[in-house]
Amino acid sequence: MSNATLNRVVKEIADEMMERKDRGEVATYISELAGVDVNSFGLVVVDSSGHVAAGGDADATFSIQSISKVFTLTLALGMIGDKLWQRVGREPSGSPFNSIVQLERERGIPRNPFINAGAIAVTDAILSGHQPRETLGEILRFMQFLSGDPSIKIDEAVAASEQRTGFRNIALANYMKSFGVIENPVELTLGVYFHQCAIAMSCRQLALAARFLAHSGRNPSTGFLVVPAERARRINAVMLTCGHYDGSGEFAYRVGLPGKSGVGGGILAIAPGKASIAVWSPGLDANGNSRLGRDALEILSKRMGWSIFGS
Numbered sequence: 001m002s003n004a005t006l007n008r009v010v011k012e013i014a015d016e017m018m019e020r021k022d023r024g025e026v027a028t029y030i031s032e033l034a035g036v037d038v039n040s041f042g043l044v045v046v047d048s049s050g051h052v053a054a055g056g057d058a059d060a061t062f063s064i065q066s067i068s069k070v071f072t073l074t075l076a077l078g079m080i081g082d083k084l085w086q087r088v089g090r091e092p093s094g095s096p097f098n099s100i101v102q103l104e105r106e107r108g109i110p111r112n113p114f115i116n117a118g119a120i121a122v123t124d125a126i127l128s129g130h131q132p133r134e135t136l137g138e139i140l141r142f143m144q145f146l147s148g149d150p151s152i153k154i155d156e157a158v159a160a161s162e163q164r165t166g167f168r169n170i171a172l173a174n175y176m177k178s179f180g181v182i183e184n185p186v187e188l189t190l191g192v193y194f195h196q197c198a199i200a201m202s203c204r205q206l207a208l209a210a211r212f213l214a215h216s217g218r219n220p221s222t223g224f225l226v227v228p229a230e231r232a233r234r235i236n237a238v239m240l241t242c243g244h245y246d247g248s249g250e251f252a253y254r255v256g257l258p259g260k261s262g263v264g265g266g267i268l269a270i271a272p273g274k275a276s277i278a279v280w281s282p283g284l285d286a287n288g289n290s291r292l293g294r295d296a297l298e299i300l301s302k303r304m305g306w307s308i309f310g311s
């Protein structure tokens with residue numbers, strides 16, 4: 001597919017999405033996110049040659065929220081390897097992202113690293129042996145390195161607003177702590193977790209950061225191997241099955257790509273061997289996933305023939 005075709009498809013999707021009226025609702029439980037303009041829309045695709053096709057608000061930054069969980073999972077697997085899977089599972093939960101019910105039956109072991117409980121357990125694993133400030137610096141530098149952009153920052157106002165209202169996450173962390181799944185003081189682990197979710201990035205920065213997942217662990221432009229190919233494949237598998245919480249089945253059915261959403265309205269999607277994609281539309285559906293983000297990815301994947309299940 002030529003650059004011109006990809007550019008045209010991305011622009012047409014962005015134009016169509018800008019016009020849509022049924023945009024979903026912005027998240028309000030994190031007060032700082034409630035003020036984001038629901039009419040924003042951005043889409044960026046980076047293909048294997050490094051060509052960037054951008055549409056809409058491609059350079060506007062937004063709160064990456066749960067998309068950060070893909071990158072903390074990558075770091076945790078790099079630090080402690082497969083031992084991580086003793087503390088967190090890799091099965092879809094079929095429950096909302098902040099659900100607590102399964103934790104009791106499963107003795108504090110979260111179903112997967114992408115629901116909140118699982119992501120908090122992953123962050124706790126990265127934190128062990130470090131100061132929260134060091135761990136947070138490590139996560140932020142990883143994002144800057146992957147996207148080749150040192151200007152990426154944490155939005156402190158978002159982190160503070162989540163810290164103020166994060167009662168569910170505090171409950172989840174304490175509950176896991178009672179089973180010994182959390183090693184560090186819960187307030188330290190949660191401090192890192194709230195700040196990683198508050199990293200602000202644009203669609204362009206996110207799509208660039210995730211190129212290694214689309215290309216067998218390697219940034220195809222620099223040749224730098226971020227993770228072994230097998231690990232990239234496995235992270236993509238967990239994104240496909242768990243990346244949209246109890247909307248993961250619907251996302252696989254409609255889009256057919258590994259993807260990870262965040263309540264800031266972003267979705268990162270991977271077309272293996274082909275492209276890394278970031279989309280942002282802050283209005284969410286009932287599962288807390290970007291409504292137009294998914295619609296845009298459905299059109300993109302169909303028009304480009306990128307579904308992993310066949311074109």
Ligand SMILES: NC(=O)CC[C@H](N)C(=O)O
Pocket residue numbers: 064065066067097098116162169194197261262263264288
């Ligand atoms: N789905 C999400 O993006 C949730 C992340 C958010 N920071 C929370 O913990 O509630």
